[in-house]
Amino acid sequence: MCGIVGFVGEDENALPFLLEGLQRLEYRGYDSAGVAVVQENHLTVEKRQGKLQRLVEALTTTSVRGSCGIGHTRWATHGRPTDQNAHPQLDCHGQIAVVHNGIIENYQTLKAELMARGHHFRSETDTEVIPHLLEEYGGLDDLKTAVERAEARLTGAYAFLAISATHPDQIVAVRRSSPLVVGLGERTNYLASDFTAFLRHTRRAVVLDNGDLAVIRPWSVEIHDANGVAVERPVLHIDWTLDQAERGGYPHFMLKEIMEQPEAWADCLLGRIERGRVVEEALGLTAEELKAIRRVVMVAAGTAYHAGLVGRVLVESLAGIPVEVDVASEFRYRRPLLEPGTLVVAISQSGETADTLASVSLAKEMGLKVWAVTNTVGSTLAREADTVGYTYAGPEIAVASTKAYTTQILLLTLFAIALAQAQGRAYPELAEQVLSLPEAGKSVLSAMQGLHGLGQELAQHRDVFFIGRGLDWALAQEGQLKLKEISYLHAEAYAAGELKHGTLALIEEGVPVIAILTQPELADKAISNVLEVKARGARVWAVVSANLSGVPADRLIPIPATAPLLAPVLAAIPLQLLAYWTAVSRGEDVDQPRNLAKSVTVE
Ligand code: AGP
Numbered sequence: 133m134c135g136i137v138g139f140v141g142e143d144e145n146a147l148p149f150l151l152e153g154l155q156r157l158e159y160r161g162y163d164s165a166g167v168a169v170v171q172e173n174h175l176t177v178e179k180r181q182g183k184l185q186r187l188v189e190a191l192t193t194t195s196v197r198g199s200c201g202i203g204h205t206r207w208a209t210h211g212r213p214t215d216q217n218a219h220p221q222l223d224c225h226g227q228i229a230v231v232h233n234g235i236i237e238n239y240q241t242l243k244a245e246l247m248a249r250g251h252h253f254r255s256e257t258d259t260e261v262i263p264h265l266l267e268e269y270g271g272l273d274d275l276k277t278a279v280e281r282a283e284a285r286l287t288g289a290y291a292f293l294a295i296s297a298t299h300p301d302q303i304v305a306v307r308r309s310s311p312l313v314v315g316l317g318e319r320t321n322y323l324a325s326d327f328t329a330f331l332r333h334t335r336r337a338v339v340l341d342n343g344d345l346a347v348i349r350p351w352s353v354e355i356h357d358a359n360g361v362a363v364e365r366p367v368l369h370i371d372w373t374l375d376q377a378e379r380g381g382y383p384h385f386m387l388k389e390i391m392e393q394p395e396a397w398a399d400c401l402l403g404r405i406e407r408g409r410v411v412e413e414a415l416g417l418t419a420e421e422l423k424a425i426r427r428v429v430m431v432a433a434g435t436a437y438h439a440g441l442v443g444r445v446l447v448e449s450l451a452g453i454p455v456e457v458d459v460a461s462e463f464r465y466r467r468p469l470l471e472p473g474t475l476v477v478a479i480s481q482s483g484e485t486a487d488t489l490a491s492v493s494l495a496k497e498m499g500l501k502v503w504a505v506t507n508t509v510g511s512t513l514a515r516e517a518d519t520v521g522y523t524y525a526g527p528e529i530a531v532a533s534t535k536a537y538t539t540q541i542l543l544l545t546l547f548a549i550a551l552a553q554a555q556g557r558a559y560p561e562l563a564e565q566v567l568s569l570p571e572a573g574k575s576v577l578s579a580m581q582g583l584h585g586l587g588q589e590l591a592q593h594r595d596v597f598f599i600g601r602g603l604d605w606a607l608a609q610e611g612q613l614k615l616k617e618i619s620y621l622h623a624e625a626y627a628a629g630e631l632k633h634g635t636l637a638l639i640e641e642g643v644p645v646i647a648i649l650t651q652p653e654l655a656d657k658a659i660s661n662v663l664e665v666k667a668r669g670a671r672v673w674a675v676v677s678a679n680l681s682g683v684p685a686d687r688l689i690p691i692p693a694t695a696p697l698l699a700p701v702l703a704a705i706p707l708q709l710l711a712y713w714t715a716v717s718r719g720e721d722v723d724q725p726r727n728l729a730k731s732v733t734v735e
Contacts, residue, residue, distance in 0.1 A: 134219070134233040135160035135205040136312075137329045138293045138303045141320030142350045146170075146201035149322070151188055153329035154205045158184050159378060159385075160233075160325060161207025161527055163509075164218035167191075168229035169201035170300040175229050179218035199350070200300050202293045202323075204231035207527050208509035210239070211256030221260040223267035224252050227297040228275075230266070232259040233325055234290025234310040235524070237403040242285060262292055272298045276347050279304045280360070283345065289402055291340075293323055303348045307340040309398070314338040314346065314353055316367065321348045327370050328377040338365045384722045386530035386618070390708050394573035396525040396535040397701070400542050405567055408560025410550040415543070416519040417503060422554035426473035430457045431491040433732065435533040435613060436479040436540060439505075441606035442700050443477070443544030449697060450559060451551035460487035464494055476502045477547075481528060481536035482731035483511025492516050505543050507536050521547070530723045531730050532618050534708045537610060538701045542569070545698065565695050569702070572692050576705045579690075583706060586673060586687065587713020591619065593644050597635070598625040598707075599665070600648035601658050607648050607700050607707065614711035618725050619718055628661035641669035646710070647685060650677040650699035659683055675706050 135157025139149040150167045158165075165187045166179025176196050180186040184205060204219035211217035220229035236242075239258035242265065247253060251264040262282060263271075271278035275296050289309030295302070305312060305323050315322035315330035315337050322330040323346075327337055340346060343358025344365075357363045372381055382388040404414040412419050428447055430440035437459050444455040458468070460478075464487060470476070476495040480488045483506040492502050492513065504517035507525050514520045523539035545566060549559050590596060596615060598608035605627045612623035626635050628647070639645070645665045649658045662672055662684055674685035679693035691702045715722045 134207050135325045135329070136231045136233050136291065136293055136323070137203045138201070138305065138323035138348065139320070140200045140301060140303050140348055140350050141317070142199060143320070144197040144199050146198045147191070147196045149333070150201050150203035151184075151191070152332070153322070153324055154184055154203045156328040156374070156378065157325055158205050159527065159529055161205050163206055163208050163213035164215070165203070165205045166218045166220055167201055167203040168220040168295060169196050169198035170295060170297060171196060171198040173300065174297050175222070175226060175295070177220055177222065177226065177229060179215055179220070181213050181215050181218060200295060200303065202229060202231045202295055202303060209235055209522065209524060210258040212509060217255045217257050219259060221255060221257060221263055223263040223271070225267070228263045228266045228271050228294065229296075230259060230262045230292055230294045232262060232290055232292040235288045235399065235402055236261060236286050236290060237288035238286065259292075262286070262294070266294055271296055275299050275302065275304050276345075279306060279345060289399065291325070301349050305340070305346045305348060307342060307344050309342060312340045314340065314348060316353065319350050321350060321353055323348060326377065326380065327372065328374065331370060331372070331374055331377050335370045337368050337370050339368065341365065384530065384712075386532050386534060386712055386722050389528055389530055389535045390705065390712065391577060392526070393535045393538055393705065394570040394577070396539050397542055397573060398570040399524040399526070400539040401567060401570070402524070404546055405563050408563045409553060409558060410546045410563060412550050412553070415521040415546055415550060417521070417550065419554055421501070422551050424473065425453060425475045425551060427471070428453060428455045428475050428477055429468070429470065430455065430477045430479060431460045431463045431488060432479035433460050433485050433487055435537045435610060436481060436488070438606065438610040438613065439537055439540035439544060440477070440479050441609060442541050442603060443548070445603050445606060446545055446548035446697055447551060450548040451555055451557075453551055460485065460491045464490045470495065470498050470500055472499070474500055476500050477505060478502055478513060478517060479505040479540055480513050481507045481533055481540075483508040483513035484731045486732060489513060489516065505540055507539070531725055531728050532614055532711070532722075538704050541701050542566070562695055562697065565698060569694070569698060572694060572702055573705065576691050576702050580706055580709050583689070583709045584713050587710055588717045590621070590644055590710065590714045591717035594622060595638070595643060596621055596623040597639070597643065597645045598623065598648070599628040599631065599645060599661060601628050601654040602651050603697070603700055604648035604650055604654070604658070604703070607703055608646070610704065611646060611648070611707035611711070614708055615714060617728060618711055618715040618722050619720060620726070621714065628658055631661060631664060636664065636668065639665050639668040639670050643670050645670040645672045646707070647672055647674040647683075648703055649674055649680055649683055650691070650703050651696050652680060653696070655680050675703050
């Protein structure tokens with residue numbers, strides 16, 4: 133997820149607007165930033181690795197004036213955060229500039245083709261193929277036609293803006309899946325990834341549809357749909373405050389990030405499954421490397437550790453390869469016995485967790501190969517590991533991890549299928565079902581309105597228990613952590629069959645128990661455990677797959693039926709929302725809970 137902005141007007145205020153807009157979009161990415169402004173028939177381009185402030189400082193001594201420009205704040209996906217990889221990206225002669233959000237899936241093929249035709253590439257990004265394609269298709273003469281022709285060559289989910297030195301009064305914009313909105317001003321128009329960027333200047337906006345191509349001039353906005361037909365899109369009046377707009381209109385980043393999950397899952401899956409097979413290279417691994425793996429050890433902390441617990445079940449079930457999962461702070465000190473043929477999988481949203489990094493160093497000292505599962509390109513983990521699979525969830529701002537967790541599980545699901553493929557066992561049906569998860573996620577989110585009331589109820593209690601078996605137990609552990617960390621209620625997760633070995637003594641009249649039942653094979657046993665706690669007076673709320681019946685809970689929270697191994701990502705959503713609404717009911721600081729930091733870079 134990156135932030136893009138554009139300005140085209142009759143006065144020369146492009147640069148101040150671009151910097152202001154980027155500052156408002158910095159929450160979408162902050163590892164590098166850049167701008168390009170058309171000035172006297174040439175492009176002035178400035179970009180800097182690091183926070184936006186570095187770019188602002190670099191521009192204070194220049195006198196860039198222009199009435200048309202584009203800007204970008206980056207959350208790296210392809211290529212490390214460096215000055216060269218920052219956007220805008222340019223054609224060979226620096227006369228066409230492009231800023232882009234999303235992923236161009238087929239960039240390697242296009243890059244090879246363009247290089248063979250003599251184009252000179254300067255970055256490691258997927259984006260750079262766009263300005264070179266525009267150059268190839270005569271963008272300096274007719275930018276719109278060149279964009280149409282280039283767009284027909286691209287696959288992926290993205291939005292981009294293009295300008296050229298020869299078109300000082302227009303921006304050509306394309307939206308395919310990634311968000312893009314137009315702000316309508318007085319003889320000035322704006323473009324941005326979301327309304328926040330231009331709300332201070334105008335509240336009149338048009339949301340581009342998927343497949344739209346728009347030509348924006350100071351006095352006009354011309355939109356063509358995916359079939360090239362000229363269309364009018366409704367003009368909206370945005371009455372959010374600036375603060376609300378930054379959070380997409382949601383009261384907290386956590387809720388925004390929960391709601392973003394279907395989009396994050398689609399980004400994470402993009403280009404990774406083809407014709408019922410996982411594309412190994414798209415995970416950062418080769419089929420040969422996967423074939424050589426005899427054992428897997430996963431190390432991580434907190435929520436990422438819980439993703440590893442899910443990953444263990446997936447890998448063992450699908451690939452039949454033994455997996456251990458360890459909390460990084462324990463692994464690094466327990467002198468683990470690791471033999472050759474072991475792949476160490478280090479899972480971390482930030483890629484900066486000190487204990488996880490120390491575990492990676494230890495594994496490397498022992499001569500083992502490390503595969504990182506991380507959300508952060510350019511992080512220490514991404515640099516230290518031998519190879520990396522990115523989760524592509526976009527920046528996660530709330531301390532409580534939500535979309536990073538479910539994308540970690542998705543990537544581990546693909547890893548498990550890829551490992552099975554290497555053993556000669558393909559799972560084409562399962563792989564296809566994985567692709568339907570973003571749609572299923574949307575229906576879970578739209579069915580969860582009632583959880584608000586359950587959160588209010590839960591907020592009245594002191595202790596909450598989460599129970600489940602198999603994958604549901606792994607998920608229960610994440611459910612209790614979410615609730616604890618933002619609502620400050622005491623919560624514990626138990627393997628449902630373990631209750632009778634001690635914890636059952638704590639169950640008394642009215643104690644809330646959240647039961648998770650998504651695994652048909654274990655359903656009868658799990659139902660017995662629900663009956664056990666109910667017999668002691670517990671009030672049971674059950675997250676249940678729609679294909680399971682007869683669960684004797686006080687309140688059912690159904691999720692759509694899917695392959696049992698894929699249920700955790702869907703079932704995670706009600707647990708996240710339950711924690712969220714409980715914390716809101718208690719009036720806690722949801723996004724920044726007490727005593728916690730987003731990234732724990734100390735021991
Ligand atoms: C979970 O909501 C927490 N933010 C925390 O447990 C987190 O998952 C843990 O600190 C690990 O962080 P990482 O994924 O960035 O390594």
